[in-house]
Amino acid sequence: MSVPSGPRIITSRFDVADGHTYAGYVRTGGYVALRKAVGSMTRSRCTTK
Amino acid sequence: MKAAEIQGRGGAGFPAGTKWGFLPADVHPRYLVINGDESEPGTYKDRLLMERDPHQLIEGIVIACYALNAAQAFLYVRGEMALAQERLAQALNDAYANNMVGKNICGSTFSVDITLTWGAGAYIVGEETALIESLEGERGMPRLKPPFFPAVKGLYMQPTIVNNVETLANVPYIVSSGGSEFKAIGAPTSTGMRMFAVSGHVKKPGVFEVPNGVTTFRMLFEAPEYCGGVRDGRNVKAFIPGGASAMWFFPEHLDMALDKPTVDKAGSMLGSGAIVVMDDTTDMVAACWRIVRFFARESCGKCTPCREGTTWLERVLKRILDGHGRPEDIDLLMEVSESISPGIAWPPRQTTICPLGPSAVSPIASAVRRFRHEFDHYIAHGRPIDGVESPFAVAAASHA
Numbered sequence: 001m002s003v004p005s006g007p008r009i010i011t012s013r014f015d016v017a018d019g020h021t022y023a024g025y026v027r028t029g030g031y032v033a034l035r036k037a038v039g040s041m042t043r044s045r046c047t048t049k
Numbered sequence: 050m051k052a053a054e055i056q057g058r059g060g061a062g063f064p065a066g067t068k069w070g071f072l073p074a075d076v077h078p079r080y081l082v083i084n085g086d087e088s089e090p091g092t093y094k095d096r097l098l099m100e101r102d103p104h105q106l107i108e109g110i111v112i113a114c115y116a117l118n119a120a121q122a123f124l125y126v127r128g129e130m131a132l133a134q135e136r137l138a139q140a141l142n143d144a145y146a147n148n149m150v151g152k153n154i155c156g157s158t159f160s161v162d163i164t165l166t167w168g169a170g171a172y173i174v175g176e177e178t179a180l181i182e183s184l185e186g187e188r189g190m191p192r193l194k195p196p197f198f199p200a201v202k203g204l205y206m207q208p209t210i211v212n213n214v215e216t217l218a219n220v221p222y223i224v225s226s227g228g229s230e231f232k233a234i235g236a237p238t239s240t241g242m243r244m245f246a247v248s249g250h251v252k253k254p255g256v257f258e259v260p261n262g263v264t265t266f267r268m269l270f271e272a273p274e275y276c277g278g279v280r281d282g283r284n285v286k287a288f289i290p291g292g293a294s295a296m297w298f299f300p301e302h303l304d305m306a307l308d309k310p311t312v313d314k315a316g317s318m319l320g321s322g323a324i325v326v327m328d329d330t331t332d333m334v335a336a337c338w339r340i341v342r343f344f345a346r347e348s349c350g351k352c353t354p355c356r357e358g359t360t361w362l363e364r365v366l367k368r369i370l371d372g373h374g375r376p377e378d379i380d381l382l383m384e385v386s387e388s389i390s391p392g393i394a395w396p397p398r399q400t401t402i403c404p405l406g407p408s409a410v411s412p413i414a415s416a417v418r419r420f421r422h423e424f425d426h427y428i429a430h431g432r433p434i435d436g437v438e439s440p441f442a443v444a445a446a447s448h449a
Contacts, residue, residue, distance in 0.1 A: 022143035025104035046116035
């Protein structure tokens with residue numbers, strides 16, 4: 001049975017042993033979105049994007 | 050968030066971006082409350098998100114607060130989730146230490162604090178206004194809407210947005226990749242990826258992140274990468290598509306997509322993403338009773354139809370299971386159900402403040418309409434029909 005595929009968005013770190021730690025999160029791309037939001041996006045842009 | 054068209058993942062499925070837009074302009078303070086009181090039977094996806102990736106949730110919370118211009122967030126976590134609490138507390142301390150939460154985040158002018166709160170084991174505080182009551186130190190009971198719509202009169206009577214854990218966990222991806230990329234995943238009517246917690250009679254129960262709106266129930270139950278089939282090669286007799294509050298689905302619904310409007314139109318909901326599979330050995334009267342018992346015990350008691358009604362529904366069902374059912378009991382079940390949820394339809398109408406009361410009606414309406422012969426058999430013979438596994442076999446046998 002073939003099933004539709006898609007990216008693992010919110011479970012991508014479930015298989016990372018230290019994915020729950022700060023170091024593991026940052027190493028796997030964590031807090032990039034926050035830096036982008038507060039550094040270069042307006043509040044309304046965050047809501048409408 | 051609006052471009053992503055992400056539907057809230059907590060139960061109601063309301064578009065999160067639209068909800069954010071409900072906050073009145075220039076009214077401060079305003080709050081973000083995160084509902085981590087995941088308590089519905091069979092629902093355990095948010096717990097895994099909090100245990101396995103707490104920073105993802107914290108990042109989503111901070112971005113949401115930035116977008117909402119809120120300086121304070123409250124993360125309310127179910128009392129029994131000890132590991133989630135431990136990891137969230139550690140993650141929050143680390144996020145503060147690295148300037149991801151607190152004052153002047155990442156060198157910006159934006160500041161926000163996040164307060165962790167542990168629940169005390171009451172299912173009712175999963176309802177947003179009851180959760181707000183609990184946060185204020187009151188007994189967890191729902192508020193009337195109107196006037197207490199949280200976006201207008203929420204926590205401490207200030208504008209408040211209440212979001213689900215999974216909803217906010219998606220925010221970092223949406224900000225990084227763009228709302229249009231998120232929207233391109235799944236179906237136009239149900240965007241992005243979505244988590245479903247599958248339990249019951251499948252070979253591999255678990256939490257799966259699947260393309261929203263295009264994956265079918267059959268794929269989820271049968272595909273090797275998901276549940277791998279029904280146990281012992283048996284057939285599906287019924288399944289609950291979206292939490293214990295939902296109307297049941299049957300084999301004819303297996304090829305339906307996990308798409309909110311499609312499921313809504315078919316008379317149920319995807320709700321909290323908890324799917325419970327029942328195979329053809331299931332005693333439907335017993336299954337019905339187990340769910341109703343949960344709601345009867347979790348009723349907060351504020352509304353009479355729910356407090357009294359769910360209690361009587363549970364008692365009548367137990368009477369039938371114990372072999373003391375009366376011929377009029379099925380009509381009595383429906384009559385009491387009608388007093389809680391007039392019309393016994395979907396979406397449910399209610400004589401109560403919150404949807405907990407009507408939630409107890411869903412399993413009864415589903416089971417009686419589809420499996421009335423099983424109720425009749427219990428009442429006539431004091432035992433279940435042949436071929437089902439009754440958890441009450443000993444008691445039933447004594448009345449045979």
